[in-house]
Amino acid sequence: MDLDDPTRTEPATDPAASPGSRHDTPAPREGEPLRQDKYAVPTGRQPLTPIVKPLPPDLFVVHGSTAETRWESMRGQGLHTPNDRFFVRNHTGTPLIDAERWRLRLHGSGLREPLALTYGDLLSLGSATADVAIECAGNGRSLFASQQGTPAPGVPWRLGGVGVARWHGVPLRTVLELAGVTEDAVDVMPRGLDAPYVEDGVDHGRVRRPLPVAKAMDDVLIAFEMNGRTLPPDHGFPARLVVPGWSGIASIKWLGDIEVSTTPLTSPWNTRFYRLFGPGHAEGGDPLTVQGVRSAFELPWEATLPAGRQVLHGRSWSGRGRVVEVEVSADGGGTWARARARVPRRPGVWTRWEFAWTPPGPGAYVLMARATDETGARQPDAAAFNTLGYQFGGVVRHPVTVV
Numbered sequence: 001m002d003l004d005d006p007t008r009t010e011p012a013t014d015p016a017a018s019p020g021s022r023h024d025t026p027a028p029r030e031g032e033p034l035r036q037d038k039y040a041v042p043t044g045r046q047p048l049t050p051i052v053k054p055l056p057p058d059l060f061v062v063h064g065s066t067a068e069t070r071w072e073s074m075r076g077q078g079l080h081t082p083n084d085r086f087f088v089r090n091h092t093g094t095p096l097i098d099a100e101r102w103r104l105r106l107h108g109s110g111l112r113e114p115l116a117l118t119y120g121d122l123l124s125l126g127s128a129t130a131d132v133a134i135e136c137a138g139n140g141r142s143l144f145a146s147q148q149g150t151p152a153p154g155v156p157w158r159l160g161g162v163g164v165a166r167w168h169g170v171p172l173r174t175v176l177e178l179a180g181v182t183e184d185a186v187d188v189m190p191r192g193l194d195a196p197y198v199e200d201g202v203d204h205g206r207v208r209r210p211l212p213v214a215k216a217m218d219d220v221l222i223a224f225e226m227n228g229r230t231l232p233p234d235h236g237f238p239a240r241l242v243v244p245g246w247s248g249i250a251s252i253k254w255l256g257d258i259e260v261s262t263t264p265l266t267s268p269w270n271t272r273f274y275r276l277f278g279p280g281h282a283e284g285g286d287p288l289t290v291q292g293v294r295s296a297f298e299l300p301w302e303a304t305l306p307a308g309r310q311v312l313h314g315r316s317w318s319g320r321g322r323v324v325e326v327e328v329s330a331d332g333g334g335t336w337a338r339a340r341a342r343v344p345r346r347p348g349v350w351t352r353w354e355f356a357w358t359p360p361g362p363g364a365y366v367l368m369a370r371a372t373d374e375t376g377a378r379q380p381d382a383a384a385f386n387t388l389g390y391q392f393g394g395v396v397r398h399p400v401t402v403v
């Protein structure tokens with residue numbers, strides 16, 4: 001077998017993985033045009049489960065092909081979310097990709113010439129490390145229903161669709177410059193190698209979403225390491241984008257190709273999904289880009305706490321910059337007091353905070369935290385509704401029982 005031919009589908013060695021698996025498209029024969037598309041081709045096989053890593057119930061709440069981090073599992077952790085508990089959001093399932101045969105292809109009208117990089121090329125270009133939060137646009141969605149009585153369809157996240165990792169890789173800018181990005185390029189569309197996404201019988205193709213060239217040239221990384229380890233399969237091995245401040249969907253995993261265009265690009269992931277529709281939004285919806293301000297307690301949802309003085313811990317973050325103030329209320333929003341916060345030196349990550357609390361006695365309480373970021377944006381009492389339930393930014397009412 002020609003190892004340099006990335007168009008060949010590796011035979012599924014696991015017998016249970018082949019019948020009916022989503023990657024059973026036969027490899028094109030020599031000289032035969034690629035049927036699906038020219039650039040994104042399967043270079044691996046489909047595992048047995050949509051998520052490969054273990055999902056122990058003390059670390060995750062699982063919603064189908066998606067797993068959210070339990071906030072109590074962040075208690076005692078440093079700045080980074082360890083890989084074993086970092087949330088996973090998959091539209092279909094984690095593909096197992098053979099890095100030897102993998103290529104990252106750059107193409108399009110906005111480049112002087114197409115470029116193909118091997119995994120080795122990418123590693124040798126690796127020069128950048130950054131601590132960056134990735135948060136799903138749908139994080140907090142279930143709270144539209146439970147707190148505001150306006151349910152929205154989709155993954156019913158509580159607040160565990162967020163994590164911070166130390167990413168290492170190549171600035172996207174470096175790779176775009178290698179390929180000779182032209183002055184009139186406007187959009188950059190990364191595309192994943194996971195199976196095409198089919199919803200209600202409609203095949204939307206592979207997960208892809210355009211980014212303006214200005215953002216692509218600014219602070220976006222092509223990451224191949226996560227917290228000092230090779231990128232795990234669930235998080236995009238061999239390479240993914242990391243787009244600071246933007247909704248997680250921008251950070252395309254299992255990168256296969258990147259189109260650079262001199263005309264605006266669209267995909268269902270910025271026209272149909274991951275767009276703000278509903279009251280207060282334009283007729284055709286408004287674009288969804290930067291994430292807002294959020295706060296979470298490092299507590300189980302519903303928590304049982306002992307009586308007496310104790311220190312509560314939590315984290316607050318914003319896609320727009322550093323969080324500069326956090327306030328906590330333990331009486332349903334009647335009174336607020338400042339939490340002790342450790343403001344990070346750089347934006348893009350969360351602020352860790354603590355709050356000393358002495359419950360007045362046994363019983364049920366609602367804990368609330370609200371943060372303000374360096375742009376002055378503060379979490380509102382209620383989040384603005386949008387029909388797909390993105391960007392729940394309201395103050396979250398965390399139920400606890402003191403015994």
Ligand SMILES: Nc1nc2c(c(=O)[nH]1)N[C@H]1C(S)=C(S)[C@@H](COP(=O)(O)O)O[C@H]1N2
Nearest residue numbers: 087088089090091136192207248251252253
């Ligand atoms: N190729 C591909 N990239 C993807 C996705 C996907 O399903 N396929 N999911 C996106 C979404 S919606 C989010 S929130 C992040 C989640 O990254 P994680 O699974 O590493 O936490 O990946 C994004 N990148």
Ligand SMILES: [Mo]
Nearest residue numbers: 136137248249
């Ligand atoms: Mo997401």
